[in-house]
Amino acid sequence: MTTEATATTGLSRSLQRLLARTRAFDTRRPRLWDSTLTLFWAAVTLVDASGGWRNTAPDPSVPVWLVVTLSLGLSLPLYRRRRQPLAVLTVMACAALVSAASGAFLQAGYLQMVPVFHIALTRPPRTLLWASALLLPPLLTGAVLFPRGSWDQHVVPTLWAYALVALLGIAVRARKDHTAALVDRARRLEIERDQEVRLAAAAERTRIAREMHDIIGHNLSVITGLADGGRYAAAKNPERAAQALEAIGTTSREALAELRRLLGVLHDDEEAAARDPQPTLADLDALITGVRNAGLPVRFDRGSASPDRPLTPGAQLTVYRVVQEALTNALKHAGEGAKATVLLTHTSEEARAEITNTGPAVPPPPSGQGQGLTGMRERAALYDGTLETGPLPTGGWHVRLRLPREDSPS
Incomplete structure (x- = not known):
C-alpha cells in the first residue's frame, strides 16, 4: 500500500471516529x-x-x-x-x-x-x-x-438545492432503516440460536436420561435377582452362591462400562470420549442370558428373518432397548414362578418384537413416575413405529413393538 493510500485510509478512519463520537454525544x-x-x-x-x-x-x-x-x-x-x-x-x-x-x-x-x-x-x-x-x-x-434577469434564475437553482437536500434525507433514512433491519435480524437470529441450543440441550438430557434408565435399571434388576438367588443358595449350595456372585460382578462391570461410555460423550473433548458400538440384535443373546441368570426363565425365538435386509443400527437399538425394558419390568414385577417369552419376526415391510410374561398384570406407574414405558414409546415413535402394552387375558403382561422398514410406507 502506498503512502498516499495509507494517509487516505487514516483520514477516513479519523472522520468515522469523529462522526461516531458526535452521534454518541447527540444520543446522550x-x-x-x-x-x-x-x-x-x-x-x-x-x-x-x-x-x-x-x-x-x-x-x-x-x-x-x-x-x-x-x-x-x-x-x-x-x-x-x-x-x-x-x-x-x-x-x-x-x-x-x-x-x-x-x-x-x-x-x-x-x-x-x-x-x-x-x-x-x-x-x-x-x-x-x-x-x-x-x-x-x-x-x-x-x-x-x-x-x-429571468425569473427562473432565482427560483429553479434554489428549488434544485432543496430537492437535493430532500434526496439526501431520503438516502440517510433508507440507510438507517436498512441498518435497523439488520440489527433486528441479528437479534432475532441470536434469540433463535439460543432457543435451538436450549432445545438441543433438553433433547440431549432426555436422551441421556432414557439411556441411563435403560442401562442402570436393567442391570440393577439383574443384580438384584442374582443377589436374591445367591442369598437363598448360600445355605444349601455354596457353589451356586459363588456363581451368583461372579455373575453379579460381571453384570456390574458391564453396567459400569456402559455408563462410562454414555458419560464419556459429555466430555469437552469429543474425540477422546469412548466410542463403543451401541447394542444390536446380535447382543440379545447375552441380554437374555443375563436375565435367565437373574432367575427369570426366558424363551427366545427369532422367528423368520431377512438377513439380506437387516434393520438399521438405530432400529436395532430400539428393538434391543424395548426388549431390555420389558424383561426388566418382568424381573421387577412378575414375581416367583413367572416365565417370559421373546419373539422377533421380520418381513419385507416391518419388524416386530413381542415380549410376554406369565406373572401378574401390574399397572403402569402413575404419570410423572418412571421412564420405562415413556422411553419405549419415544423410541418407537422415532422410527414411525407403534408400541402396545397391557395385561393378558390369562394373566401376565405383553409388550408389542412394530417398526416399519425405512424404505416401506409407514
Whole structure:
C-alpha cells in the first residue's frame, strides 16, 4: 500500500471516529446538542445582519431591526427541527417571505434546508409536498417584486438545492432503516440460536436420561435377582452362591462400562470420549442370558428373518432397548414362578418384537413416575413405529413393538 493510500485510509478512519463520537454525544444529550447548533446558526445570522446582508440585498434600506428580527426568525426555530420539522419550516417560511417581500433577501433563508432534511428523514414522503408549498411563495415573491434577469434564475437553482437536500434525507433514512433491519435480524437470529441450543440441550438430557434408565435399571434388576438367588443358595449350595456372585460382578462391570461410555460423550473433548458400538440384535443373546441368570426363565425365538435386509443400527437399538425394558419390568414385577417369552419376526415391510410374561398384570406407574414405558414409546415413535402394552387375558403382561422398514410406507 502506498503512502498516499495509507494517509487516505487514516483520514477516513479519523472522520468515522469523529462522526461516531458526535452521534454518541447527540444520543446522550440531544437537547444540549440542539441548543448548541441553534445558537451557532443564530450567531452566524446575526453576524450577517450586522451589515453583510446589504451585499446581496436588492433594497439595502431595509431597517436594521427588521433584519435582526428576520435573522432570529430564520435561526431560533431550528431548536425544534427534529421534533416538529414541518412547524419549524412554516415559521421560517413566513420569515423568508417577509425577507423576500422587503428586498432584504437574507442569506439565512437557506437554513430552511435543515427542516427540509429532517422532514425527508423522519416524516412520510407526502409531507414533502407540504414543504414544497411552503418554500415556493418566498421564491416567487422575490422573483416577481425584485426581478434579476429571468425569473427562473432565482427560483429553479434554489428549488434544485432543496430537492437535493430532500434526496439526501431520503438516502440517510433508507440507510438507517436498512441498518435497523439488520440489527433486528441479528437479534432475532441470536434469540433463535439460543432457543435451538436450549432445545438441543433438553433433547440431549432426555436422551441421556432414557439411556441411563435403560442401562442402570436393567442391570440393577439383574443384580438384584442374582443377589436374591445367591442369598437363598448360600445355605444349601455354596457353589451356586459363588456363581451368583461372579455373575453379579460381571453384570456390574458391564453396567459400569456402559455408563462410562454414555458419560464419556459429555466430555469437552469429543474425540477422546469412548466410542463403543451401541447394542444390536446380535447382543440379545447375552441380554437374555443375563436375565435367565437373574432367575427369570426366558424363551427366545427369532422367528423368520431377512438377513439380506437387516434393520438399521438405530432400529436395532430400539428393538434391543424395548426388549431390555420389558424383561426388566418382568424381573421387577412378575414375581416367583413367572416365565417370559421373546419373539422377533421380520418381513419385507416391518419388524416386530413381542415380549410376554406369565406373572401378574401390574399397572403402569402413575404419570410423572418412571421412564420405562415413556422411553419405549419415544423410541418407537422415532422410527414411525407403534408400541402396545397391557395385561393378558390369562394373566401376565405383553409388550408389542412394530417398526416399519425405512424404505416401506409407514
